[in-house]
Structure formats: C-alpha cells, structure tokens
Amino acid sequence: xxxxxxxxxxxxxxxxxxxxxxxxxxxxxxxxxxxxxxxxxxxxxxxxxxxxxxxxxxxxxxxxxxxxxxxxxxxxxxxxxxxxxxxxxxxxxxxxxxxxxxxxxxxxxxxxxxxxxxxxxxxxxxxxxxxxxxxxxxxxxxxxxxxxxxxxxxxxxxxxxxxxxxxxxxxxxxxxxxxxxxxxxxxxxxxxxxxxxxxxxxxxxxxxxxxxxxxxxxxxxxxxxxxxxxxxxxxxxxxxxxxxxxxxxxxxxxxxxxxxxxxxxxxxxxxxxxxxxxxxxxxxxxxxxxxxxxxxxxxxxxxxxxxxxxxxxxxxxxxxxxxxxxxxxxxxxxxxxxxxxxxxxxxxxxxxxxxxxxxxxxxxxxxxxxxxxxxxxxxxxxxxxxxxxxx
Numbered sequence: 001x002x003x004x005x006x007x008x009x010x011x012x013x014x015x016x017x018x019x020x021x022x023x024x025x026x027x028x029x030x031x032x033x034x035x036x037x038x039x040x041x042x043x044x045x046x047x048x049x050x051x052x053x054x055x056x057x058x059x060x061x062x063x064x065x066x067x068x069x070x071x072x073x074x075x076x077x078x079x080x081x082x083x084x085x086x087x088x089x090x091x092x093x094x095x096x097x098x099x100x101x102x103x104x105x106x107x108x109x110x111x112x113x114x115x116x117x118x119x120x121x122x123x124x125x126x127x128x129x130x131x132x133x134x135x136x137x138x139x140x141x142x143x144x145x146x147x148x149x150x151x152x153x154x155x156x157x158x159x160x161x162x163x164x165x166x167x168x169x170x171x172x173x174x175x176x177x178x179x180x181x182x183x184x185x186x187x188x189x190x191x192x193x194x195x196x197x198x199x200x201x202x203x204x205x206x207x208x209x210x211x212x213x214x215x216x217x218x219x220x221x222x223x224x225x226x227x228x229x230x231x232x233x234x235x236x237x238x239x240x241x242x243x244x245x246x247x248x249x250x251x252x253x254x255x256x257x258x259x260x261x262x263x264x265x266x267x268x269x270x271x272x273x274x275x276x277x278x279x280x281x282x283x284x285x286x287x288x289x290x291x292x293x294x295x296x297x298x299x300x301x302x303x304x305x306x307x308x309x310x311x312x313x314x315x316x317x318x319x320x321x322x323x324x325x326x327x328x329x330x331x332x333x334x335x336x337x338x339x340x341x342x343x344x345x346x347x348x349x350x351x352x353x354x355x356x357x358x359x360x361x362x363x364x365x366x367x368x369x370x371x372x373x374x375x376x377x378x379x380x381x382x383x384x385x386x387x388x389x390x391x
Contacts, residue, residue, distance in 0.1 A: 005150065005157040010254025012175050012195055014184055015263065023187070023260055026267040030186055033274050034222050041283035043321045045357075049369040050280055053377070054232050057387065059097035061238035062211045066136060068093055072378055072387070079370050089135050092128055097208060100124040104216045105224075113216055114173050119143070121216070122202050122209045131204075138204040144169065145203045153245060156252040158200035168199045176217065189217040190266035191259065194251045211237060223274070232277060236269030276386060287316050289384060291368070294376030303372045307333065308348060312373075315354070315366050322365050323354070 017023040042050070060068075060075055070090045078091055087095070100121050111117055119142040129137030146162040159165055172195050180188065196210040214233045218224075223231045237244040243265075251262035280286050292313060299309045314332050315323040328341050336344075345364075348354040352371040354364040368377050381387050 005155050007157040007159060008253060012171055012191070014180065014187060014191070015256055015259055017187075017260065017263075021260075023264050023267065026264065026271060027183060027186060030267060030271055030274070031183065033271070033278070042281050042286055043283070043365075045365050046283070046286070046321060047281065049367070050286070052369045053374075053381075054277065055098050055101050056094075058101060058215070058232050058234045059094045061232075061234040062097050062208050063090070063093050063136075065211075065234070065238050065241050065244070066093075066207055068136070070094060072382075076374050076378055079374060080372060089130055093136050096125050096127050096129070097212070100212050101215060104212065104219060108216055108219050108224075113176050113213070113220065115169055117216070118169070118173075118201075118209065118213060121212050122205055125208045125212070126205045136204065136208075138202055140203060144201045147203070149200055149203065151197075151200060154249055154252070156198065156249065158198065165199060165201050168195075169201055172196060172199065182221075185217075185221045186267055186270070187263050189214060189221070190263040192217060193266065194248060194259070194262055197248055198252060218270075232273050233270065235273045236266060239269075280386070283321070290377065290380050291316050291366070293380045294368070294373060297376035297379055298373055301375075303375075304353070307344060308353070311344065311348065312353060312366055315364065322357075322363050324363050 017027070056075060056079075057072075060070065060072065063070065068090050075091075075094065103121070103124055107117075122138070123142035126136065126138040126141050129135045131137045131139055144162065144165045146165075148160040149158055151158065159168055172192060175195070176188070176192055193210055193214045196213055197206065200206045202209065211234050215231065218231050218233060247262050247265045250258040252258070280290070295304070295309050295312055298304045299306065304312070310332050311323070311328060314327065315321070318327065325341065325345065328345065329336075329338070333341055333344070345354065349356070349364070352367050353373055355367040357363050357365070366373075368374055378387070
C-alpha cells in the first residue's frame with residue numbers, strides 16, 4: 001500500500017517530564033554515569049585502541065542503517081590488509097564516517113555546533129561516494145537542498161522550500177546552543193536528533209549526518225574520551241532499524257506523548273550502551289574477559305605460536321601493560337638465547353602485534369586494532385554482547 005505523506009509543522013521546544021516518569025528516572029541515572037569518575041586502569045595506549053574499534057563499529061552501524069551490507073568480517077580484513085585492499089564505495093562510506101568522528105573529537109571543544117559544523121560533517125560523510133541511486137553520495141556536499149525529498153516508509157513529508165529548510169535549521173541550531181540546565185542535555189540531544197531527521201536538510205546522507213550530530217552533542221556534553229569515556233550512540237539505532245524508524249515516526253506529529261516516547265527510547269539505549277562500554281575501561285576486566293580469550297582464539301587458529309602467546313600474555317599481565325627485551329629473558333623464555341628472543345620479538349613487531357613506544361623504542365605494548373589479533377578481539381566482543389551489530 002502506498003504511503004501518503006504530508007508536512008506538519010510544530011515548534012521545537014524542550015519537554016518537561018513529570019518527576020515520577022520513566023524519562024526523569026533515565027535522566028537521573030545517565031547524569032550519574034556522566035559524572036562517574038572511572039578508575040582509569042586501562043592505559044591510554046590500550047584505551048585508544050578500544051576507542052578505534054568502537055569508532056569502527058559506530059561507523060559500520062550507521063552505514064548499515066542506510067543499507068550498506070559490509071560485514072564485520074569484511075571490515076576486519078580491510079583493516080588487516082589495508083595496503084592491498086581496493087576501496088569499494090561501501091568501505092569508503094565507512095571510512096568517511098570514521099573520519100567524521102575523528103573530526104568531531106578533534107574540533108568539538110573549540111567549535112560550536114552550528115550550521116557550518118553540520119554542513120562540514122555532511123561534506124565528510126558523502127566525500128568520494130557515487131550519487132544515488134547507485135551510491136550514497138550527494139550532488140551538493142555540505143549544502144542544504146533546494147528540492148523536495150521523501151523519507152521511505154514515513155507519513156512525514158519534510159519541508160520543501162530552501163527558505164523553510166534554512167529557517168528550521170537555524171531554529172535547531174539555536175535550540176542546541178541555548179544554555180539550558182544540564183539536566184536537559186540528554187533530552188535535548190534526543191529531540192535534536194529527531195528534529196534533524198524531521199527536517200532532512202540534505203539531498204542524501206541525512207541519517208548518517210544526524211547520527212554524527214548526536215555523537216557530537218554527547219561528546220560536547222561530557223561523554224567524551226578526555227573524561228575516559230567511550231560512547232557509541234548508533235548502537236541504539238542499528239540494533240533494530242525498524243524500531244528506530246517506528247519511534248521516529250511516532251514523534252513526527254510533534255505531540256508531547258510521541259516526543260516523550262522517542263526520548264525514552266534514545267535514553268534507555270544510551271544507558272545500556274554506556275554501562276556496557278564502561279566495563280572495558282576496567283583493565284582487569286578487559287584483560288581477563290576480552291584480550292586473553294582473544295589470544296587463545298588466535299593460538300587455536302594458528303595465527304600465533306605458543307611462544308608468541310606467552311609473550312603477548314605476559315605483556316598485558318605486566319603492571320605497566322608493556323614489555324622490554326629483558327622481561328622476556330627473565331620471565332617468559334628463560335631457556336632461549338638472546339638471538340632467538342630477538343628473532344621472535346622481531347616477528348611480532350613486523351606483524352604489528354607488538355608496537356614500540358615513539359620515545360622508548362625498546363619498550364613495547366600489545367597492538368590488536370590493525371592485525372590478525374583483531375579477529376579474536378571481535379569474536380570475544382560479540383560473545384560478550386559488546387557488538388551492536390547483528391551479522
């Protein structure tokens with residue numbers, strides 16, 4: 001049956017949940033998570049590898065919502081064989097999303113979330129992609145559209161006139177930048193995401209840009225890596241794409257009941273993701289529950305030898321989370337010669353499983369985000385329910 005869509009204006013305002021509502025409870029719980037001081041037991045050189053993996057998953061999830069069929073396995077192989085892999089449009093799309101997240105991380109502290117910032121995100125998102133219907137590019141990167149668009153399976157017709165689009169985007173930016181009480185931050189983020197999708201300001205790439213806008217707002221609000229936190233908002237949306245679209249549609253009328261239901265959906269998903277990811281920042285949990293099982297998987301698949309596994313395991317079990325040549329001689333391979341140890345170490349370095357520190361080239365840390373160990377890491381993350389993506 002054909003869906004007949006129509007445009008329905010409503011003013012963009014904060015909603016005021018009642019004191020005993022589920023939405024208020026979620027706001028209070030998330031405020032506690034935002035202000036929670038993490039122990040920081042995972043060292044930065046390990047933490048940023050975890051961050052890279054979750055940026056990768058965030059990007060893949062956002063692309064999946066738009067119909068990109070790239071699998072986790074394919075992305076892993078691309079990371080491992082990067083020099084020899086031809087970049088398909090699907091993989092360029094995912095790279096663009098990762099680049100946009102890096103752009104946010106690097107610039108969000110010094111730049112307001114305004115029209116220019118949003119346009120730049122869109123420009124990064126659609127860069128070098130074929131135009132529809134063959135691809136996910138846009139004929140006017142970084143520019144608001146001056147023609148009408150349809151949202152698939154939606155009764156909502158986005159505004160059509162260029163002047164309307166600019167006016168609604170100005171209203172949205174003012175809404176984002178208004179200095180309300182911090183207790184409204186997450187409600188504001190949920191409402192801003194819906195409003196952006198309601199406006200659909202670009203010819204293509206609105207979903208990807210809208211989810212990046214959500215990420216940017218959360219980082220701006222303190223859910224950021226500088227405070228030792230990771231955030232993966234797309235996990236909320238990509239686990240059940242149909243439910244995501246259904247909740248968006250419920251809010252399209254602008255009635256408070258629908259907007260409240262949308263906000264509850266977003267905040268509930270956000271709470272679950274933050275609680276889950278925060279576990280990874282406890283190094284003992286990360287080492288025992290993720291890395292050591294991943295090394296065992298790599299050993300079983302004959303990607304590493306018993307000797308190599310023992311070196312890598314000792315590296316992550318050492319208090320400093322690092323290893324030097326003398327550690328191997330004293331603690332791991334007591335019966336091996338210096339030359340034999342050097343050869344084993346050289347092999348691990350060449351395969352990017354051990355990485356020297358820039359300022360201490362004889363000290364090494366475990367690397368798992370761009371080599372064959374990544375396969376095991378991803379398998380364990382999936383088994384432990386950390387992956388937001390169904391295969």
